[in-house]
Amino acid sequence: MKKLTQSLLALSVASAMFTTVxxxxxxxxxxxxxxxxxxxxxxxxxxxxIIVNDGVITNVAxxxxxxxxxxxxxxxxxxxxxxPGLISSMNILGLVEVSAVADSSDARDKKADITxxxxxxxxxxxxxxxxxxxxxxxxxxxxxxxxxxxxxxxxFVADLSGDWDSITQANNAVVVELGANxxxxxxxxxxxxxxxxxxxxxxxxxDSKDKEADEPEAADKILNQILQDKKPLVVAxxxxxxxxxxxxxxxxxDLNVVLVGAADAVLVADEIAKxxxxxxxxxxxxxxxxxxxxHNHLTNAAKLDAAGVKVILSSLGDSHNVYSLRYxxxxxxANGMDYNAALEAMTVNVAETFNINSGQIAKGKVADIxxxxxxxxxxxxQVLTMFINGEQQSTESRHDKLRQRYTTPSDLPRAYTx
Amino acid sequence: xxxxxxxxxxxxVTATLMGCTQAEAQDPKVTINKNPYPSTYQVLPRQKTxxxxxxxxxxxxxxxxxxxxxxxxxxxxxxxxxxxxxxxSVVDATGKWLTPGIxxxxxxxxxxxxxxxxxxxxxxxxxxxxxxxxxSEHSVWPQDPGFNRAREGGITTLQILPGSANLIGxxxxxxxxxxxxxxxxxxxxxxxxxxxxxxGENPKGLYGSRNQLPMTRMGNMAGYRQAxxxxxxxxxxxxxxxxxxxxxxxxxxxxxxxxxxxxKGVLEGEILIHNHCYKAEEMAMMIDLGKEFNYHSxxxxxxxEAYKIADKLAxxxxxxxxxxxxxxxxxxxxxxxxxxxxxxxxxxxxxxxVHSDSSVTIQRLNQESAKIMHSANANGFDYxxxxxxxxxxxxxxxxxxxxxxxxxxxxxxxxxxxxWNQNPFSVYAKAEQVFIDGAKVFDANDERYQAQSDxxxxxx
Numbered sequence: 001m002k003k004l005t006q007s008l009l010a011l012s013v014a015s016a017m018f019t020t021v022x023x024x025x026x027x028x029x030x031x032x033x034x035x036x037x038x039x040x041x042x043x044x045x046x047x048x049x050i051i052v053n054d055g056v057i058t059n060v061a062x063x064x065x066x067x068x069x070x071x072x073x074x075x076x077x078x079x080x081x082x083x084p085g086l087i088s089s090m091n092i093l094g095l096v097e098v099s100a101v102a103d104s105s106d107a108r109d110k111k112a113d114i115t116x117x118x119x120x121x122x123x124x125x126x127x128x129x130x131x132x133x134x135x136x137x138x139x140x141x142x143x144x145x146x147x148x149x150x151x152x153x154x155x156f157v158a159d160l161s162g163d164w165d166s167i168t169q170a171n172n173a174v175v176v177e178l179g180a181n182x183x184x185x186x187x188x189x190x191x192x193x194x195x196x197x198x199x200x201x202x203x204x205x206x207d208s209k210d211k212e213a214d215e216p217e218a219a220d221k222i223l224n225q226i227l228q229d230k231k232p233l234v235v236a237x238x239x240x241x242x243x244x245x246x247x248x249x250x251x252x253x254d255l256n257v258v259l260v261g262a263a264d265a266v267l268v269a270d271e272i273a274k275x276x277x278x279x280x281x282x283x284x285x286x287x288x289x290x291x292x293x294x295h296n297h298l299t300n301a302a303k304l305d306a307a308g309v310k311v312i313l314s315s316l317g318d319s320h321n322v323y324s325l326r327y328x329x330x331x332x333x334a335n336g337m338d339y340n341a342a343l344e345a346m347t348v349n350v351a352e353t354f355n356i357n358s359g360q361i362a363k364g365k366v367a368d369i370x371x372x373x374x375x376x377x378x379x380x381x382q383v384l385t386m387f388i389n390g391e392q393q394s395t396e397s398r399h400d401k402l403r404q405r406y407t408t409p410s411d412l413p414r415a416y417t418x
Numbered sequence: 419x420x421x422x423x424x425x426x427x428x429x430x431v432t433a434t435l436m437g438c439t440q441a442e443a444q445d446p447k448v449t450i451n452k453n454p455y456p457s458t459y460q461v462l463p464r465q466k467t468x469x470x471x472x473x474x475x476x477x478x479x480x481x482x483x484x485x486x487x488x489x490x491x492x493x494x495x496x497x498x499x500x501x502x503x504x505x506x507s508v509v510d511a512t513g514k515w516l517t518p519g520i521x522x523x524x525x526x527x528x529x530x531x532x533x534x535x536x537x538x539x540x541x542x543x544x545x546x547x548x549x550x551x552x553x554s555e556h557s558v559w560p561q562d563p564g565f566n567r568a569r570e571g572g573i574t575t576l577q578i579l580p581g582s583a584n585l586i587g588x589x590x591x592x593x594x595x596x597x598x599x600x601x602x603x604x605x606x607x608x609x610x611x612x613x614x615x616x617x618g619e620n621p622k623g624l625y626g627s628r629n630q631l632p633m634t635r636m637g638n639m640a641g642y643r644q645a646x647x648x649x650x651x652x653x654x655x656x657x658x659x660x661x662x663x664x665x666x667x668x669x670x671x672x673x674x675x676x677x678x679x680x681x682k683g684v685l686e687g688e689i690l691i692h693n694h695c696y697k698a699e700e701m702a703m704m705i706d707l708g709k710e711f712n713y714h715s716x717x718x719x720x721x722x723e724a725y726k727i728a729d730k731l732a733x734x735x736x737x738x739x740x741x742x743x744x745x746x747x748x749x750x751x752x753x754x755x756x757x758x759x760x761x762x763x764x765x766x767x768x769x770x771x772v773h774s775d776s777s778v779t780i781q782r783l784n785q786e787s788a789k790i791m792h793s794a795n796a797n798g799f800d801y802x803x804x805x806x807x808x809x810x811x812x813x814x815x816x817x818x819x820x821x822x823x824x825x826x827x828x829x830x831x832x833x834x835x836x837x838w839n840q841n842p843f844s845v846y847a848k849a850e851q852v853f854i855d856g857a858k859v860f861d862a863n864d865e866r867y868q869a870q871s872d873x874x875x876x877x878x
Contacts, residue, residue, distance in 0.1 A: 097746070098752055099746060099748065100748035101749060285778075286778075287564055287567060287778070288532050288873070288874065289533055289534055290533045293533075294874070320745055320747065321745075323743075324789075327789075327845055330845030333845075334847070377845050378844065379791075379792045379843060380788070380792045380844075382792075399745075402753055403755040406725050406755070406761060407798070414726075
């Protein structure tokens, strides 16, 4: 496409393109006239321009500060809200088609342990992935469900383009599950973690003295990454007493800990904030599901954020309706959470925690961008246009095909309507 | 006249035979108490109340602006603009929205309560494919904190159903969502019982794994049919006993059978069917099953594929109770469309209901409906709040057989009302005040009206 400079002509072309022409193959494009929620310290920029080159955001600024730029195409956002693509986490999206169909589900195995590399099971063509894009979600931290071991395995990051190469980071965090034990004592879980960390720590100390140490086993290598490389250790835990033990381990071994679940986190919010430990919570939880989670409440996200905890919102335990994550942000806001904090809890906070180069509308970030018809947290709003790696995405899934089939009049059986 | 002769002879003979029994004194008539665990519900303290100057969704299709609702003695006595306050407690509802109390036709609160302790898992008698003899009301733990959370989301009435493991899982009970120490204290007076039935994967999966019937969907059908054949015979036996006794004979009552009592109630139209049934082809067969045994097939719950047979459901008078978006957890939930409720609703004489089956989403059925309305409107439909609210009010009341009592803001109906802080179809909407029979049962701004279960009291 011929290079355009911003002008009245270009804008008129752009507004036509907004609804009619895709820009999937554009090398560079601008989104103009956007109300940009940057998820950066810049906050919200009214009437802004975003410039994307080769899938990366190269500039974002108020229109009056960025008067001239050269791009292949321009998209007029018509004053709509633009956000970073949302990043979901802690689900098995792409590892499952139908939960109860055993051979379509690859998220768990009783033999799974710390070495369980869930990325081998990923299917970018799973029908839930296109569906999840309806919710403005562009990237996801896929998290295995594990097996009998306390370590559920390792997470990986995938963009939701559905492309074959959509896994961007394999084995980027380790998941460990502590707390209530249905068959015995939680002590066994905690002690196993403590013992593994101590053993690995000792071996590392010894190795540094003995250069001819044996090549470590796969599991040991991963423990070493946790100890030496500060690979995130995602700890699924609910009760405050367990959270405090985890914080202590973090301090003792200088771990990069992330809490998930954390029903009781509000009881020890100050300690969590002080330890700079991110907390992944489901903002919809407000029932005492068991004796570890008596403090679930709709105000927890707001309270943790107010206490200075880095909050990440997730639809825990759901992999088919991850799309609805934005509504839980709305619920968190309805229950006291700051609006921008709620957006950050689905964008930059996830990105920073899992070392993902997106989640912000900022120079140098991957161009995962969503243009919304209205408030992104509202039921009345839809995704208008969505980019992953700067490429425009469809939000159509087989669910739409089914709707179309059964709402299109036909004299023939529906099976002929395709 | 000659033709009459044999008959006359017969009559004479019969009269002779009957003469013997007539001389015998009748034993006391055996009757079945149909309400052995009666409601003891007491309305909470109330006064005449006027909610003033709100946006009112009546539940039956209307949206009134700057309107008032007056509640007296548990009933709605007026709905309209500039109504007289005389003697009423006045609630300024300017900027607020009023709807009928929200009704969930599918809940397991109390029978699968929080916390999910094994000792409280009382919702599914998974010991036989047909357990029509069990009644969910006998499992309800009234201290389930979920009742309070649901009330805070505007739920005033809910049906507690047994689980779906069995072909026929037992009776459901309709409750008013008031705090009480007993199930009877919550029981909705004069609401009909429901009967939980289940199609598809759950019964055949559970019993098939035990190597017994049903192992297949055809096994499922055989199981229902066998049960209703027995029920038909049982009913005939009781009808005959009734007729004979009334004719003065001293006849022996049929042997009482708790399981068949319930199915007889279905055949007599006193107990309404609530059928967990996802798939189009199965719903169609359940409709025929009802016709085969002369009962109405009732409401299809979950009904993921209701959109495929929306015409058939409306034609046969079935309600379909649906989620907005649950799918993918099993094969029978694979063909979900976000517009299922909207497609079902768009057919004339339809009865589309949004249900929860969840202690979480029961807290926001208004927003579950909002999901549907807005998804549908983004794809060619044009639903408004005043219509969509019927999915969780008047249509739900119809499904439960209580539409003459609640489910709409109409004069004469029970004063079950929710005052929302804004449009209830917004993600930011919260119920501010909730009324059941004209009594305030929840107030978001007044701790005195925020019930807490015994279980959570004093927990640290």
